Amino acid sequence: MSSSSKMSSSSKIVSAPTESQDSFEVNNLAVNITITKGCLRYHDSIKPVLSEFDMTMPAKHWTCILGRSGCGKTSLLRYLAGLLDQQVIWSGACSIDTNQQTLPDLSNQIAYMAQQDLLLPWLSVLDNVTLSSKFGSETATVNKDKARILLAKVGLADNANHFPQQLSGGMRQRVALARTLMQDKPVVLMDEPFSALDAVTRYRLQDLACELLKDKTVVFITHEPQEAIRLADHIYIMQGTPASATQLQVPSTPTPRPYDAECAQLQQGIMHCLAQDSGSKLGLEIGSGNWNWS
Numbered sequence: 517m518s519s520s521s522k523m524s525s526s527s528k529i530v531s532a533p534t535e536s537q538d539s540f541e542v543n544n545l546a547v548n549i550t551i552t553k554g555c556l557r558y559h560d561s562i563k564p565v566l567s568e569f570d571m572t573m574p575a576k577h578w579t580c581i582l583g584r585s586g587c588g589k590t591s592l593l594r595y596l597a598g599l600l601d602q603q604v605i606w607s608g609a610c611s612i613d614t615n616q617q618t619l620p621d622l623s624n625q626i627a628y629m630a631q632q633d634l635l636l637p638w639l640s641v642l643d644n645v646t647l648s649s650k651f652g653s654e655t656a657t658v659n660k661d662k663a664r665i666l667l668a669k670v671g672l673a674d675n676a677n678h679f680p681q682q683l684s685g686g687m688r689q690r691v692a693l694a695r696t697l698m699q700d701k702p703v704v705l706m707d708e709p710f711s712a713l714d715a716v717t718r719y720r721l722q723d724l725a726c727e728l729l730k731d732k733t734v735v736f737i738t739h740e741p742q743e744a745i746r747l748a749d750h751i752y753i754m755q756g757t758p759a760s761a762t763q764l765q766v767p768s769t770p771t772p773r774p775y776d777a778e779c780a781q782l783q784q785g786i787m788h789c790l791a792q793d794s795g796s797k798l799g800l801e802i803g804s805g806n807w808n809w810s
């Protein structure tokens with residue numbers, strides 16, 4: 517399949533939304549994405565980044581991807597977002613369906629939150645958040661009202677008129693999260709969305725994203741096993757060179773998931789897979805027993 521035929525976003529955080537002015541219209545298209553025997557190679561590389569790559573990303577679920585640095589996680593997300601069309605050769609199947617029909621092109625259905633915040637420096641925080649909805653059906657006033665609510669939720673109510681360069685890295689990441697939530701797309705791709713946040717803010721924004729994106733197909737990358745365990749309905753570890761994907765069994769408890777003994781066991785499993793992969797990359801030998809933190 518060609519890439520164009522695949523799917524070709526010292527402050528106080530406010531609490532969860534209430535029914536009235538805080539409620540959002542939700543784009544409810546349920547999109548399933550399935551990759552089968554995917555192979556992705558950059559034009560200027562001899563070796564593929566991904567090979568024999570199988571992954572299922574079901575609608576209304578969070579699929580989390582972990583893997584050592586450089587294994588190809590961002591490449592996968594950028595491919596799904598349709599951002600690599602000119603740079604890679606793809607083979608294999610990447611099907612997108614909505615339970616009723618197969619969609620030829622989902623480029624319009626995706627919100628992508630990249631590793632870099634990609635905020636436009638000449639626009640205010642508020643204008644950055646509303647930018648992607650400028651051409652939507654709603655009026656500018658409605659969009660600005662929505663954006664202000666989201667900025668309050670990510671703890672930036674007082675920063676709406678600031679410019680990106682006036683914010684810390686974590687604040688910028690929160691603006692990027694608000695912009696992603698603002699887009700209300702059925703598919704949300706997030707590349708380490710909480711990486712720059714302090715522990716408490718991270719925890720609260722995980723909860724917020726979990727709540728506001730519960731009806732979406734969410735694919736997110738993290739280097740934090742506990743974050744994956746807390747938020748994911750499905751976890752994949754990318755391993756090897758070129759990378760393939762291994763799925764791990766996730767507890768059936770609802771997300772955000774409290775940490776329990778089952779989660780601890782899953783964390784051991786994730787660490788073992790990651791250590792095995794990094795170990796083989798570094799020429800180390802990793803035993804098959806439990807992974808120890810020491």
Ligand SMILES: Nc1ncnc2c1ncn2[C@@H]1O[C@H](COP(=O)(O)OP(=O)(O)OP(=O)(O)O)[C@@H](O)[C@H]1O
Pocket residue numbers: 558560561565583584585586587588589590591592603
């Ligand atoms: N535009 C490009 N052209 C050629 N090779 C690239 C390009 N972008 C990335 N790569 C290579 O593809 C491989 C995977 O990179 P990618 O950014 O997808 O890894 P990653 O798993 O997201 O890493 P990290 O966890 O460090 O963000 C790396 O070897 C990288 O050098």
